[in-house]
Amino acid sequence: MSIGRNSVTSSLFKSFRFESFGVNVVVESDDAKLLSTARETVGDAFADSAQIFESLGDHPEHLFGITREAGRFVLYKNGTQCESGESERNFFNYLNSLLRLEVAEFAEDKVFLHAGSVEYNGRALLLPGTSGSGKSTLTAELVRNGARYYSDEYAVLNSDGLVEPFARKLSLDSGGENGPQNVSAEELGGRAGKDPIPVGMVLFTRFDENAEWTPEELTAGEAIMALIPNTLTMRKNPAFALKVLDLAAQRAIILKSPRGDAKTFAQFLLDFFDKNTKLAKMT
Amino acid sequence: MNNPLNPVARKKGLVIQEVPEEVLVYDLETNKAHCLNKTAAMVWQSCDGQRSVSEIADHVGSLAGQKVSDELVWLAIDQLNTNDLLEKGIDVDLKGISRRDVIKRIGITSMVALPVIASLVAPPTAMASTSCNCSSDLACQLPENANCPSSTCNTSGFCRP
Numbered sequence: 001m002s003i004g005r006n007s008v009t010s011s012l013f014k015s016f017r018f019e020s021f022g023v024n025v026v027v028e029s030d031d032a033k034l035l036s037t038a039r040e041t042v043g044d045a046f047a048d049s050a051q052i053f054e055s056l057g058d059h060p061e062h063l064f065g066i067t068r069e070a071g072r073f074v075l076y077k078n079g080t081q082c083e084s085g086e087s088e089r090n091f092f093n094y095l096n097s098l099l100r101l102e103v104a105e106f107a108e109d110k111v112f113l114h115a116g117s118v119e120y121n122g123r124a125l126l127l128p129g130t131s132g133s134g135k136s137t138l139t140a141e142l143v144r145n146g147a148r149y150y151s152d153e154y155a156v157l158n159s160d161g162l163v164e165p166f167a168r169k170l171s172l173d174s175g176g177e178n179g180p181q182n183v184s185a186e187e188l189g190g191r192a193g194k195d196p197i198p199v200g201m202v203l204f205t206r207f208d209e210n211a212e213w214t215p216e217e218l219t220a221g222e223a224i225m226a227l228i229p230n231t232l233t234m235r236k237n238p239a240f241a242l243k244v245l246d247l248a249a250q251r252a253i254i255l256k257s258p259r260g261d262a263k264t265f266a267q268f269l270l271d272f273f274d275k276n277t278k279l280a281k282m283t
Numbered sequence: 284m285n286n287p288l289n290p291v292a293r294k295k296g297l298v299i300q301e302v303p304e305e306v307l308v309y310d311l312e313t314n315k316a317h318c319l320n321k322t323a324a325m326v327w328q329s330c331d332g333q334r335s336v337s338e339i340a341d342h343v344g345s346l347a348g349q350k351v352s353d354e355l356v357w358l359a360i361d362q363l364n365t366n367d368l369l370e371k372g373i374d375v376d377l378k379g380i381s382r383r384d385v386i387k388r389i390g391i392t393s394m395v396a397l398p399v400i401a402s403l404v405a406p407p408t409a410m411a412s413t414s415c416n417c418s419s420d421l422a423c424q425l426p427e428n429a430n431c432p433s434s435t436c437n438t439s440g441f442c443r444p
Contacts, residue, residue, distance in 0.1 A: 101408065104408070105408050219302075219303075219304060219305060220302040220303055220304075220305065221302050221304070221305030221306075221307055221318040221319075221320075222305075222318065222401075224300075224302065224307055224318070225307070225316060225318045225401055225403060228316050228403060228405050229403065229405070229406055231405070232408050233408065234314075234316075234405040234406070235314050235405050235406075235407060235408065236408070238298045238309040238311065238316075238405070239298045239300075239309075242298060242300040242307055242309060243300065246300055246302055246307075249302070250302075250303075
């Protein structure tokens, strides 16, 4: 019997289902300990944005199987082996990424952007960028300075162009050998947001220790073009993605500028955001 | 009646999103996104197969409220050709003048902005979600990628177990 396909009804396998942003995913294993770690991984990956169920539902479309073969951790997706590795930590880190990607790709009425996001005075500040651009560090500093946390890695836009929370723990560079540390908004002295909010500002920025704040405003078209490389579902449903990006951009100020150290920049950015989004509301 | 020598805007296989002052076009065949500035968009939208280049210049001029030269339209058509946004390619007629010189001349004489089309290829899902900075299998072992939780990454920077 193939793990990760047609095995969900077998007593040989244990499984659970989770639902996140309307996507139902079943994870199963023939090893109770692996399944338990997978359940913790889902908790880490989605935090409050996923619900875990014991019942499997009628027609699970997204099926992941995990097992051990010849001393290796092996991952199956819909019955086909997709990856394997010797390190348990790396294996579950990979599973974490893959599950989030699966949800991001198949959430039908959402657009997932690779971006940090926070709320300040009722509006969202989006910080698009790939890993290494410093967006998690800046997001964390914004939360420490009073902004409400919405997302670290993927900002989620709904069909009205509003930002929804995807407030899993922030992944912060600890500078140590153990890789990034996962930290909650509460541990930073802040809170996570709950409600959908309009975008107030999109800031394309990257850390540069010698940088000066030189904001340049982008047109709506330029902004959407700049967001496309960060949009996960662009190829899958471009018409929907473009419509949602347009709705989000219509209400927002869109800027690009390099920035200096996040600790000193965060409060300045919140003041700048507050002043300019209030002005934009008035006009 | 269409004249086969007149340019016709391609519509099949495209997703079109109009935003203020610009038009975004997504090509479903190539996964390329194009942003047409106002001038390029006006020219593109005027390419109905019935108008000649001179008639497109007149039409765009009336929309813009400024005189528009044939050369400016040819510049736009040149870019529309390059980006596969016309039904079929049109031989661009710049009267033997280089594009650079045409741009200079239009830049001095025209009140209407030069046509500009910016393009990029939309990334596959996994590339848009890069979980680390690695660009090759070995890159995740470099000190600058110490945050990468993996020791083998694929070329799109997606950490492997």
